[in-house]
Amino acid sequence: MLLLEDSKVYTASPRDTMLFAAVAFGVAAAARPSEMLGSAKVGGRDRALQARQLRFFADDAAEIELHLDAPDGTCPALCELRLFVTKTHKLGETKIISAPTAVAAMWRWLRLSRPAPHALIFSNNGRPLSTFALVADLRRRLTRIGLGDMAATVTAKCFRRGGASTLAGLGLAGADIAAAAWAPGSSMWQLYADDPKVKRARAIKINRLMQSDVREAVAAGPAAASSSARTDLH
Numbered sequence: 001m002l003l004l005e006d007s008k009v010y011t012a013s014p015r016d017t018m019l020f021a022a023v024a025f026g027v028a029a030a031a032r033p034s035e036m037l038g039s040a041k042v043g044g045r046d047r048a049l050q051a052r053q054l055r056f057f058a059d060d061a062a063e064i065e066l067h068l069d070a071p072d073g074t075c076p077a078l079c080e081l082r083l084f085v086t087k088t089h090k091l092g093e094t095k096i097i098s099a100p101t102a103v104a105a106m107w108r109w110l111r112l113s114r115p116a117p118h119a120l121i122f123s124n125n126g127r128p129l130s131t132f133a134l135v136a137d138l139r140r141r142l143t144r145i146g147l148g149d150m151a152a153t154v155t156a157k158c159f160r161r162g163g164a165s166t167l168a169g170l171g172l173a174g175a176d177i178a179a180a181a182w183a184p185g186s187s188m189w190q191l192y193a194d195d196p197k198v199k200r201a202r203a204i205k206i207n208r209l210m211q212s213d214v215r216e217a218v219a220a221g222p223a224a225a226s227s228s229a230r231t232d233l234h
Helices: 003-007 014-028 031-036 099-114 131-144 148-153 157-169 172-180 195-209 210-220 220-233
Strands: 054-057 076-085 095-098
Touching: 014 031, 014 131, 014 157, 031 131, 054 099, 095 099, 099 172, 131 148, 148 157
Parallel strands: none
Antiparallel strands: 054 076, 076 095
């Protein structure tokens, strides 16, 4: 997300604003393409995101809801995304999106487009955005900034891959990654975070988490350090 934003490959035009919001939000939600834009195979356009499925809040406690007619300069802290039906949650689920770039991009697009509650979010001039068009556009932009090799690997699953890879690279526990967009206890996220660079970054992050425990044990004295060592060996 940040790479695309910093490269200035997207302009401030309505179309580019929509496309960047779709990419940024899709990655932050680790969304399936059908959950964002609908699918010709599963539920058609009925599954595409509608404006009524999003709620914005000014605080992490979700006590102050923000609406699109808020004063200029208003910046939401997070967004709640309500999915009615998903592959793993037949009764629907609510996702919390708090990645600043994704929240800001979606807020900016909705403030610009002002869709009715039941209107599709990703539609410009009456033309709904398709997964094919979004993926093709993303490939072109990546190629334009010299990332042709990456562009060649982009598929409709790029949002789930991007979400899983980002969380894995941060060193999060597998259960926490699964909870973000997969079924509880699922290991399917590993299929999307199989890049050697991601695995290496994950290993480094996880190992560095040991530093604080070691430092605390040493500060507490020999007895605590010895106890910590015995616990780790077990």
